[in-house]
Amino acid sequence: MPEEKKQTQPAKQYRRKRRQPKSQQQKESQPASSRQTNTRKTAISVVVPLYNEETSLPELAEELKSVLGGMGMPYEIIFIDDGSTDESFKVLRDLHRNNKRIKVIRLRKNFGKSAALSLGFQNAEGEIVITLDADLQDDPAEIPNLVRELKKGYDVVSGWKKRRRDPITKTIPSRLFNFIVRLFTGIKIHDFNCGLKAYRKDVIKKIRVYGELHRFIPVLAHWQGFSIGEKIVQHRNRKYGKTKFGITRFLKGFLDFITVIFTTRFATRPLHLFGSIGLVCFFTGFFIDAYLTIQWFLGNIALSNRPLLLAGFLLIIVGVQFLAIGLLGEMISRGHHVKEEYSIRDILD
Numbered sequence: 001m002p003e004e005k006k007q008t009q010p011a012k013q014y015r016r017k018r019r020q021p022k023s024q025q026q027k028e029s030q031p032a033s034s035r036q037t038n039t040r041k042t043a044i045s046v047v048v049p050l051y052n053e054e055t056s057l058p059e060l061a062e063e064l065k066s067v068l069g070g071m072g073m074p075y076e077i078i079f080i081d082d083g084s085t086d087e088s089f090k091v092l093r094d095l096h097r098n099n100k101r102i103k104v105i106r107l108r109k110n111f112g113k114s115a116a117l118s119l120g121f122q123n124a125e126g127e128i129v130i131t132l133d134a135d136l137q138d139d140p141a142e143i144p145n146l147v148r149e150l151k152k153g154y155d156v157v158s159g160w161k162k163r164r165r166d167p168i169t170k171t172i173p174s175r176l177f178n179f180i181v182r183l184f185t186g187i188k189i190h191d192f193n194c195g196l197k198a199y200r201k202d203v204i205k206k207i208r209v210y211g212e213l214h215r216f217i218p219v220l221a222h223w224q225g226f227s228i229g230e231k232i233v234q235h236r237n238r239k240y241g242k243t244k245f246g247i248t249r250f251l252k253g254f255l256d257f258i259t260v261i262f263t264t265r266f267a268t269r270p271l272h273l274f275g276s277i278g279l280v281c282f283f284t285g286f287f288i289d290a291y292l293t294i295q296w297f298l299g300n301i302a303l304s305n306r307p308l309l310l311a312g313f314l315l316i317i318v319g320v321q322f323l324a325i326g327l328l329g330e331m332i333s334r335g336h337h338v339k340e341e342y343s344i345r346d347i348l349d
C-alpha cells in the first residue's frame with residue numbers, strides 16, 4: 001500500500017524525504033566529534049526535465065550513471081516528469097528502484113519545461129547543477145567538460161551546439177534568435193537555449209524561471225551579476241520521439257524576449273522606457289504643430305487642409321499617454337520593491 005501512495009504522490013513523498021538535510025544542517029553547529037562526516041554530501045545534481053520520453057530514459061540513465069560514476073563525486077539525478085502521458089513515469093519508477101541516486105518528481109499535468117526546470121532547481125542539493133534534455137540529443141559525456149570550464153571561475157557555463165543536429169527549419173530561426181538576444185543583451189554567447197548547462201548552486205537558487213523563460217536563463221543570470229561562460233558540446237540527432245516545441249516557439253520566444261528585456265532592464269524604472277518613447281512622441285508632435293501655427297500666424301496657409309496638424313495632435317496625445325503609463329508603472333514598481341532585487345556575492349561581517 002505505501003508503494004501505491006508513492007506512485008500517486010511522488011512529489012510529496014520526495015519533499016518529506018528532503019527535510020532531512022535541514023536537520024543535518026543543524027547538526028553542523030554541533031561539535032566536530034559528534035558531527036557526521038560530510039563526505040556523502042551531494043556534489044553534482046543533474047536535473048532532467050522530460051515530457052513523453054519513455055524510450056530515451058533507460059539509455060539516458062545508463063549514460064549518466066557511467067559518466068557521473070567516472071567523475072568520482074557524489075551525485076544525484078533528478079528527473080522531472082512534466083505530466084507525461086506515456087509510460088515515462090513507470091520507466092522512471094523502475095530506474096529509481098534500482099538506483100537511489102535517481103530521484104523522480106512527477107507533475108500532475110504538463111506545466112512546461114521552465115516549470116520542470118524550476119522544480120528541479122528547488123530540489124537540487126549539489127554545489128554544481130547540470131541540466132540536460134531527456135531526448136538523448138545532449139551528450140552526458142560533455143558533463144565533465146562543462147564542470148571543468150565552470151571551475152575556471154564561471155557561475156554558469158552554457159553549452160554551444162556548434163554542429164547542431166536539427167532540421168534547417170529550426171537552426172536558421174534559432175541563429176536569428178541568438179543574434180537578436182546577443183545584440184540586445186550584450187552577452188557574448190552563441191546558443192542561449194542549449195539544454196546542456198552547468199551552474200553553481202547560487203545561480204539556480206537565485207534566478208526565477210517561469211512561463212517559458214528557460215530560453216533566457218543566461219540573460220536572467222547575467223542581470224543578477226553572474227558570469228557566463230560557453231563551451232562547445234556535441235549534439236546528437238533525436239533518436240526517439242519527437243520535438244515538443246512546434247513552430248509557435250519562435251513567436252513565443254520573441255514575446256518572452258520582450259518580457260525578459262522589460263523585467264530585467266526596466267521593471268524597476270518603467271518611466272525610463274515609456275517616458276523616453278513618450279517624450280519623443282510628444283516633442284515631435286509639439287514641434288510639428290508649432291511649425292504649422294507659426295505658418296498660420298504669418299498668414300500663409302489655412303490649417304483646415306493640413307493633415308500634418310492631426311499627426312501632430314496624435315503624437316502629442318500618444319506622448320502624454322506613454323508618459324502617464326510610465327508614471328503608473330513607477331507607482332506600481334514602488335509598491336513592489338522586492339528585497340530580492342539584488343544579488344549579493346559576499347558579506348564580510
Ligand code: UDP
Pocket residue numbers: 049050051052053082110111112113116132133134135137195242243244245
Ligand atoms: N520538455 C518538458 N516539458 C515540455 C516540453 C519539453 O519537460 O512541456 C522537455 C523534453 O522532454 C526534453 C526537453 O524538454 O527533455 C527539450 O525538449 P525538445 O527536445 O522537444 O526540444 P528541442 O530539442 O526540439 O528544442
Ligand code: MG
Pocket residue numbers: 133135137238243
Ligand atoms: Mg531535443
